[in-house]
Amino acid sequence: MGKAEDLAALEQKIAVDDSLPLQEANLVFGEGNPEAEVIFIGEAPGFYEDREGRPFVGRAGQLLDKLIVENGWRREDVYISNIVKRRPPDNRDPFPKEIEAYKPYLAEQIRIIDPKVIAPLGRFSMNYFLPKAKISKDQGKIFLLKNKLVMPIYHPAAALRSSGVMEELRLSFQKLKRAVERYSELIENREQQEKEEETKKEAQSLF
Numbered sequence: 001m002g003k004a005e006d007l008a009a010l011e012q013k014i015a016v017d018d019s020l021p022l023q024e025a026n027l028v029f030g031e032g033n034p035e036a037e038v039i040f041i042g043e044a045p046g047f048y049e050d051r052e053g054r055p056f057v058g059r060a061g062q063l064l065d066k067l068i069v070e071n072g073w074r075r076e077d078v079y080i081s082n083i084v085k086r087r088p089p090d091n092r093d094p095f096p097k098e099i100e101a102y103k104p105y106l107a108e109q110i111r112i113i114d115p116k117v118i119a120p121l122g123r124f125s126m127n128y129f130l131p132k133a134k135i136s137k138d139q140g141k142i143f144l145l146k147n148k149l150v151m152p153i154y155h156p157a158a159a160l161r162s163s164g165v166m167e168e169l170r171l172s173f174q175k176l177k178r179a180v181e182r183y184s185e186l187i188e189n190r191e192q193q194e195k196e197e198e199t200k201k202e203a204q205s206l207f
């Protein structure tokens with residue numbers, strides 16, 4: 001089976017899993033290119049996403065689309081999803097047990113797509129991947145997680161509330177494009193660094 005079929009099968013599986021919380025809301029599985037090099041991950045669907053069954057279609061989504069196009073991409077080139085796949089009531093933050101319940105599905109979605117870069121949108125999603133990171137300090141930075149680059153960026157909804165955040169989000173988007181283009185080099189550099197650290201540790205333990 002190809003990635004598109006694997007994703008469709010996963011969507012079917014999640015749709016009928018009635019052990020998952022937030023059953024009263026619609027499923028927003030995620031959408032985009034199954035071969036995407038970059039995956040954007042938000043927190044959970046909001047009102048418009050629940051209504052349409054698609055991620056990031058409200059005001060924040062329109063800004064996300066604009067930034068994607070400014071990077072020379074199209075929305076259908078990338079993949080967009082959320083940690084929790086159903087809307088929490090009144091858009092409250094998802095509870096830890098809701099995140100835990102949806103976790104295997106997100107992990108499988110990422111495994112199937114196998115992107116080069118994961119871009120968590122906002123603090124909440126960032127802390128899912130990087131529990132110790134701080135959004136103002138770490139957004140726009142590149143982290144290595146397994147064989148993937150993780151670059152947390154501001155949530156577009158935050159940029160709609162602050163022109164300073166908007167400016168930083170635009171800069172991070174430019175950096176994101178360069179990270180995707182330079183993926184192999186960045187991975188190699190990190191692997192080289194890790195090897196050197198290992199060698200140093202081994203040498204230190206010898207004398």
Ligand code: URA
Pocket residue numbers: 042043044045046049054055056057058060061082
């Ligand atoms: N905010 C999110 O985090 N996800 C969406 O899908 C929409 C808004």
